[in-house]
Amino acid sequence: MQNNINNILSIDVEDWFHILDSPAVPKIDTWGDLPLRAEASMDKILTMLAESGTKATFFWLGWQAERMPQLVKRCQEQGHEIASHGYGHILAYQAGHRAFAEDIRRAKAILEDITGQAIRGFRAPGFGITDKAAWAFDVIKSAGYEYDSSVFPSSRGHGGIADSPLGSYYIKTDSGMLPEVPMSMVDIMGRRLSLFGGGYLRLAPQRLIRWGIRQLHRRNEPLIVYVHPREVDPQHPRLPLSLARRFKSYINLKSTMPKLQWLCKNYSFCTMHELIEDFVRAFYSETVNNIPVVDMTTGKAANKKVAMPKPLRPEIIEYNPDKKVKKEVKLEDH
Numbered sequence: 001m002q003n004n005i006n007n008i009l010s011i012d013v014e015d016w017f018h019i020l021d022s023p024a025v026p027k028i029d030t031w032g033d034l035p036l037r038a039e040a041s042m043d044k045i046l047t048m049l050a051e052s053g054t055k056a057t058f059f060w061l062g063w064q065a066e067r068m069p070q071l072v073k074r075c076q077e078q079g080h081e082i083a084s085h086g087y088g089h090i091l092a093y094q095a096g097h098r099a100f101a102e103d104i105r106r107a108k109a110i111l112e113d114i115t116g117q118a119i120r121g122f123r124a125p126g127f128g129i130t131d132k133a134a135w136a137f138d139v140i141k142s143a144g145y146e147y148d149s150s151v152f153p154s155s156r157g158h159g160g161i162a163d164s165p166l167g168s169y170y171i172k173t174d175s176g177m178l179p180e181v182p183m184s185m186v187d188i189m190g191r192r193l194s195l196f197g198g199g200y201l202r203l204a205p206q207r208l209i210r211w212g213i214r215q216l217h218r219r220n221e222p223l224i225v226y227v228h229p230r231e232v233d234p235q236h237p238r239l240p241l242s243l244a245r246r247f248k249s250y251i252n253l254k255s256t257m258p259k260l261q262w263l264c265k266n267y268s269f270c271t272m273h274e275l276i277e278d279f280v281r282a283f284y285s286e287t288v289n290n291i292p293v294v295d296m297t298t299g300k301a302a303n304k305k306v307a308m309p310k311p312l313r314p315e316i317i318e319y320n321p322d323k324k325v326k327k328e329v330k331l332e333d334h
């Protein structure tokens, strides 16, 4: 089962009530009155990761990080990557340009204050960046994030960009190039299927997940897993959601931790930032010529499938392959 592909385990750190797009979800001004349960769940996850020697990427909600800075530091001290999930768990296409920009800048500042390090990665709540909110990529880039992992390359309740590429690529924004790490999908006769996060991961039998990972690795793509702390906490309080949402949010919670343990035991993982460094290197290598660039510049969101065959070389990203030091990789535009 092992091969040399490094996979990604990503955790969106938020609490049990951070569910989107339902009138049953409490408003942010009441969150402080609710019992917080993420700490105990995070303890389970961090202990499991330490035992299996796995490094993960934690996309912290700024609101949550403010309330448990010691836990952010514990993640950091264990060698995991700290990334941002925004501050108040808002959907980009509902919030609009200005509110989204303020939210993601605020989260970055809070996390950088706690960690004393640059926060490089961003993931939008609910994978809530759609075709119509393609401006959000420019906002992410101009807020100083170095990569994005917000695209769910299939349609879903909120968010999702159905026909975007599978595997990592560059997004061209008005503020420069933004590497994108979308969620993993398997392609079954032209239909895209998620097996590797949230309710999909909880529902899919292990054999199917293993088969799906093999499909990804055959395409030379890493597995990107995404989970939330509440998913390893089967006893957490339930919100009065619609039947369909209850099913999706609460089904099979007991299976999350055993599946994570199984994944960590059988596959190798690195942080998302390490993956991005390798991705940048591959983009500029002589042998890899198939990394797409997707145009999401403000005026051209509709042309998002315009792919550019790599004409952009060193003017865009400075990378010297002779210096084999990972830290030499720069993702900034010139």
Ligand SMILES: [Zn+2]
Pocket (backbone or CB within 6 Å): 012, 014, 018, 085, 089, 124, 125, 126
């Ligand atoms: Zn979230």
